[in-house]
Amino acid sequence: MLSTVRADGTVHSTPVGATLDLETGIARVICSGGSHKARTIRKAGPDGAAVAVTQVDGRRWSTLEGRAVVSDDPDRVQDAVRRYAKRYREPRENPQRVVIEITVTKVLGNAG
Secondary structure, three states, X not given: OEEEEOOOOOEEEEOOOXXXXXXXXXXXXXXXXXXXXXXXXXXXXXXXEEEEEEEEEOOEEEEEEEEEEEEOOHHHHHHHHHHHHHHOOOOOXXXXXXXEEEEEEEEEEEOO
């Protein structure tokens, strides 16, 4: 689940598949460039938007909080697609795909 904050202050949450690079502290989410989440984050400007990514597996859960930016750089998008495919499955074709890159500042969780 990726949670962003709308302009009116309400929270928008949507299911996503995220990957985390432990070496760099960057979490990545791939999506369409026209999606609500991508548009909301882009509107925040170059410093990015505050977001949270949560994943739940039974009693185990984790939340990654941080600042997110959107990139349509082909190399960064392809890297994110590769990471997604390794963790989940090969994503469907999407010529408008972008990557949301989250610089993780806080990690919360419960190992069950």
